[in-house]
Amino acid sequence: MQTLQTDVAIIGAGTAGLSAYRAAKAEGASAIIIEGGAYGTTCARVGCMPSKLLIAAAEAAHAVSMAPRFGVNPLGMEIDGRAVMARVRSERDRFVGFVVDGVLALPEADRLVGHARFIDDGLIEVGEHTRVRAKSVVIATGSTPTIPESLAGLGERLIVNDDVFAWQDLPRSVAVVGAGVIGLELGQALARLGVRVTLYGGSHGSVGPLTDPRLIAEAHRVFGADMHFETQGRVVSAARNDTGVTLRYARADGTESEETFDYVLAAAGRHPNVASLGLANTSLELDAHGVPRFDPATLQAGAAPVFVAGDANDVLPLLHEAADEGRAAGRNAARFPEVEPVARRAALAIVFSDPQIAMVGKSHRELVAGSFVTGAVSFEDQGRSRVMLKNHGLGHVYVDRATRRFVGAEWLGPAAEHIGHLLAWSAQMGLSVDDMLAMPFYHPVVEEGLRTALRDAASQLNHKG
Secondary structure, eight states: OEEEEEEEEEEOOSHHHHHHHHHHHHTTOOEEEEESSOSSOHHHHHSHHHHHHHHHHHHHHHHHHHGGGGTOOOSOOOOOHHHHHHHHHHHHHHHHHHHHHHHHTSOGGGEEESOEEESSSSEEEETTTEEEEEEEEEEOOOEEEOOOGGGTTOGGGEEOHHHHTTOSSOOSEEEEEOOSHHHHHHHHHHHHTTOEEEEEOOTTOOOTTOOOHHHHHHHHHHHHHHSEEEOSEEEEEEEEETTEEEEEEEETTSOEEEEEESEEEEOSOEEESOTTSOGGGSSOOBOTTSOBOBOTTTOBBTTSSEEEOGGGTTSSOSHHHHHHHHHHHHHHHHHTTOOOOOOOOOOEEEEOSSSEEEEEESOTTTSOTTSEEEEEEESTTOHHHHHTTOOOOEEEEEEETTTOBEEEEEEEETTHHHHHHHHHHHHHHTOBHHHHHTSOOOTTOTTHHHHHHHHHHHHHHHHTO
16 A cells, blocks of 8 residues: 655545645645545536436426417427436536546546545545545535435435436436425426426425525415425325335325325435545544534634535535635645635525526525515516516515615526526625616516515615615
């Protein structure tokens, strides 16, 4: 077994890990990046890109199904599940190929393949072939799907989002357990592609990342009209049988439902992928889930030269945040003991459902009651949205009472991915509601709905002096 010395060892060659490696090298440090699985980021292989490919197919099918409402009568639509999944896999492999090419372009001496395990604070064993002695370490091992105990024992009938993108064909039926981002996106896409889907929400009745009670209620209504959505309750049991899986669900109102499906998709969130790192062999303080306790500002674990970045820290499990955190972690690891906070951008998260969801700045839950006003717009009668028959949803903007500054938004409506960017830029620039209303709004566009919400907020502020 060979032993290598390096300034910075990075465990994980995903988005955060690659950013950390490049940042450390830019500081003039030596660096080794370690990967225990196949190259290719979560985003490219099983996350952002393949899910959007499936959603794009679902949007095409939905557009055809809506055509008669415009007076356009299609000759007939057939969803070819094999063709749908062939394109998903082909384009997914293309995206993964770009990532793999980028990793393989790194110096061979800086790349190690094998499972990483700490022997002590600064010594990492890779596979059974190499030990790495590092001055600093970046843990960027990503996350893995969480499997609820109620779904244990289902064998190959239990799937996670990673498995969906390996399908050769679409199944007849799927139970989606969890109404978070993954469950909402994949559940709706599969339903629009002709799969019988029931989306099972959790005990709190939440939908995606929404925290505003009025938007959650609207989401229940809108998505419940598009697919079978059990909004609030818990899975009591899930048992295999000759035809698939029979799932029993206890609703919050005390009633129960029971259905049989080909597969159960566990979409109950993800958790940091750190269990096999041997962290118990280090002096790091670990939380109840075995993750090193770290400073969210600097990503540093205690006083040690160890930094936790990307999905492995579960702070903001989004690609652009992982890239930012990776750069900060790599820089801090190379400069240690000089450590600086991560330069955070305005918070922005988007769900590619229909209607889309955007979360910007502070959420409703994070704001202090009475310190802000809520400007609202309903898309039911918003001009451009109604023209396109995409007039579903509700948008809320939150404006500080004392400063008139825009502080956040929760948005459920058409083009939320674009409106979310406008709002995130406004938040990062510290604009007031008056600054935002002074910006140009073309007619007729969906963004006029944003102006309606901003005017509503300004009116409330003006009325209350």
